[in-house]
Amino acid sequence: MEDSGGCCRCCTSFIFTMGLTALFMWLSLRTSKPTCSIQSFLVPALNQTLNTTTNTTIYFDLKLDNGNKDKGIYYDNINLTVTYRTNISLPLNTSQPIKNLTVNGFYQGHNKKAKRNQSFVPDRFDWPAAKRTVSTNGSTVFRVDLATKVRFKIIFWKTKRQKLIVGADVEVDKQGVKIKKKGIKLSGGSQLGCHSLQVGALLNLLAFVFLLSW
Ligand SMILES: *[C@@H]1O[C@H](CO)[C@@H](O)[C@H](O)[C@H]1NC(C)=O
Ligand SMILES: *[C@@H]1O[C@H](CO)[C@@H](O)[C@H](O)[C@H]1NC(C)=O
Numbered sequence: 001m002e003d004s005g006g007c008c009r010c011c012t013s014f015i016f017t018m019g020l021t022a023l024f025m026w027l028s029l030r031t032s033k034p035t036c037s038i039q040s041f042l043v044p045a046l047n048q049t050l051n052t053t054t055n056t057t058i059y060f061d062l063k064l065d066n067g068n069k070d071k072g073i074y075y076d077n078i079n080l081t082v083t084y085r086t087n088i089s090l091p092l093n094t095s096q097p098i099k100n101l102t103v104n105g106f107y108q109g110h111n112k113k114a115k116r117n118q119s120f121v122p123d124r125f126d127w128p129a130a131k132r133t134v135s136t137n138g139s140t141v142f143r144v145d146l147a148t149k150v151r152f153k154i155i156f157w158k159t160k161r162q163k164l165i166v167g168a169d170v171e172v173d174k175q176g177v178k179i180k181k182k183g184i185k186l187s188g189g190s191q192l193g194c195h196s197l198q199v200g201a202l203l204n205l206l207a208f209v210f211l212l213s214w
């Protein structure tokens, strides 16, 4: 009787320790995707005070923020697509991209931020129509989409490549300047899905440890 009681206690504490170990493993292997945002966006040709379309360059600043406390990120080449939304009421796929850009892949240490300033002349763009929209509507909307794959560096090994596909609308005023003062975060379904999956996994694990320890 005493023997089996001792064995049972031993077994329980073994399982409990295993559960805790699994929890800590999971916590230390957990990764979060970088935060991508547009810090500034400038279209000099839409500046109504200037009233000229000679300068057709468009400028924007992309910021990449690795919020992981102890994991580095390897970025593959980053594909950027800039689209002009001719009519904000219509779905995105009714507008043609005005430019595709590529940012070279790089490594970003933990807790690091990186700026990748971009400037380009659109391949095709109906400037008169865009100017009409800003003058009648007071603003007009561009969209920036980002697609890449990232690997996380955990101590000495690299994870598999994970897709990062995000985007956001950028509203520009009569001066050709981004209206929102703060950075505009690029977001996407895949990132949200991944986050809720992780929360789900944590809850499962907690329930598992709880059941085992009883
Ligand atoms: C718009 O043009 C005016 C006149 O040239 C200039 O003073 C102003 O700085 C321009 N705005 C921006 C955001 O460049
Ligand atoms: C802009 O320039 C055009 C001709 O270049 C002129 O007809 C128009 O009145 C100007 N608009 C403003 C607001 O200065």
Ligand SMILES: *[C@@H]1O[C@H](CO)[C@@H](O)[C@H](O)[C@H]1NC(C)=O
Binding pocket: 044, 055, 057
């Ligand atoms: C276009 O406008 C930007 C911002 O005002 C300025 O920095 C740049 O030098 C201009 N480029 C040309 C070719 O005029």
Ligand SMILES: *[C@@H]1O[C@H](CO)[C@@H](O)[C@H](O)[C@H]1NC(C)=O
Binding pocket: 087, 088, 089, 090
């Ligand atoms: C934008 O699309 C909506 C819905 O199709 C339409 O009612 C509206 O007239 C369009 N606006 C412009 C400026 O084309």
Ligand SMILES: *[C@@H]1O[C@H](CO)[C@@H](O)[C@H](O)[C@H]1NC(C)=O
Binding pocket: 086, 087, 088, 089, 133, 137, 140
């Ligand atoms: C102008 O603004 C209104 C309200 O914000 C919006 O419904 C409309 O689609 C805009 N027109 C264009 C051409 O973007």
Ligand SMILES: *[C@@H]1O[C@H](CO)[C@@H](O)[C@H](O)[C@H]1NC(C)=O
Binding pocket: 091, 093, 094
């Ligand atoms: C745009 O996407 C919608 C659904 O998201 C789809 O029904 C529609 O056919 C697409 N239009 C084009 C031109 O691809």
Ligand SMILES: *[C@@H]1O[C@H](CO)[C@@H](O)[C@H](O)[C@H]1NC(C)=O
Binding pocket: 081, 097, 098, 099, 100, 123, 124
């Ligand atoms: C950008 O790439 C997409 C496919 O990824 C293509 O459909 C589109 O025509 C390209 N646009 C420009 C302006 O090169």
Ligand SMILES: *[C@@H]1O[C@H](CO)[C@@H](O)[C@H](O)[C@H]1NC(C)=O
Binding pocket: 040, 061, 115, 116, 117
């Ligand atoms: C990017 O552009 C911003 C202003 O738009 C400037 O303050 C910053 O120094 C630039 N960064 C780089 C790396 O060129």
Ligand SMILES: *[C@@H]1O[C@H](CO)[C@@H](O)[C@H](O)[C@H]1NC(C)=O
Binding pocket: 078, 079, 147, 148, 149
């Ligand atoms: C980026 O664009 C290149 C060339 O079009 C393509 O081969 C690659 O798969 C794209 N990357 C992502 C993550 O979509």
